[in-house]
Amino acid sequence: MNVIITGASKGIGKAIAEIFASNGYNLFLCSRGEVSLYKVMEELQTRFPAITIKAKPADMSKKEEVIAFANWCLSFAVPDVVVNNAGIFHPGNVLDEPEGSLENHIETNLYSAYHLTRLLSPKMIERKLGHLFNICSIAALKAYKNGGAYSISKFAMNGFSMNLREEMKSHGIKVTTVHPGAVLTDSWDGFDNTSKRIMEATDIAKMVYAATLLSPQACVEEIVIRPQLGDL
Numbered sequence: 001m002n003v004i005i006t007g008a009s010k011g012i013g014k015a016i017a018e019i020f021a022s023n024g025y026n027l028f029l030c031s032r033g034e035v036s037l038y039k040v041m042e043e044l045q046t047r048f049p050a051i052t053i054k055a056k057p058a059d060m061s062k063k064e065e066v067i068a069f070a071n072w073c074l075s076f077a078v079p080d081v082v083v084n085n086a087g088i089f090h091p092g093n094v095l096d097e098p099e100g101s102l103e104n105h106i107e108t109n110l111y112s113a114y115h116l117t118r119l120l121s122p123k124m125i126e127r128k129l130g131h132l133f134n135i136c137s138i139a140a141l142k143a144y145k146n147g148g149a150y151s152i153s154k155f156a157m158n159g160f161s162m163n164l165r166e167e168m169k170s171h172g173i174k175v176t177t178v179h180p181g182a183v184l185t186d187s188w189d190g191f192d193n194t195s196k197r198i199m200e201a202t203d204i205a206k207m208v209y210a211a212t213l214l215s216p217q218a219c220v221e222e223i224v225i226r227p228q229l230g231d232l
Contacts (some may be wrong), residue, residue: 056069152209199226204225
């Protein structure tokens with residue numbers, strides 16, 4: 001079994017890589033940070049020597065690098081699971097966020113998943129087997145202050161994922177949209193979580209993996225997961 005995970009060097013992506021590795025999946029990972037990516041690969045390979053782990057640095061906001069990563073993955077195997085997790089978050093309001101913020105968020109948070117899915121899915125369709133996960137956000141469900149371009153890009157990502165779900169039904173490919181609330185990742189760098197106010201990346205990883213365990217005729221369409229005390 002093979003899983004492709006983008007944005008896999010830290011946070012939610014790394015946690016998802018870890019849980020699939022612990023359950024015997026071969027991993028194909030990417031992220032922009034070459035040093036951190038290879039560090040994660042080496043760490044997981046040491047812990048789980050029975051599986052194959054490969055990594056390729058890629059900036060998924062650039063179409064040519066998405067194409068190169070997809071072709072690289074397919075040169076080894078057709079994925080059973082794809083996790084579109086690459087993303088950025090820069091807070092701001094529509095009227096005063098930096099010029100280019102929307103373009104940067106759309107290119108990373110939406111185009112990365114759109115192009116990678118289009119490149120990988122034909123081979124998955126041939127087998128009529130596979131599961132696509134799109135890591136979205138509660139920011140795609142309700143606008144909030146200081147969401148700006150990030151929220152807009154995640155609303156778009158949610159629309160992409162919903163359309164993909166309809167298109168893939170007849171091909172035997174499952175599509176799950178994941179909407180996490182606040183998670184202790186780099187986006188919350190410096191946040192004091194001693195009171196356990198916000199979630200951990202492993203919470204999201206456990207839900208993603210659980211969705212892969214169902215029978216072929218069952219598909220979890222959406223996972224909405226928030227801190228116990230609600231959004232911040």
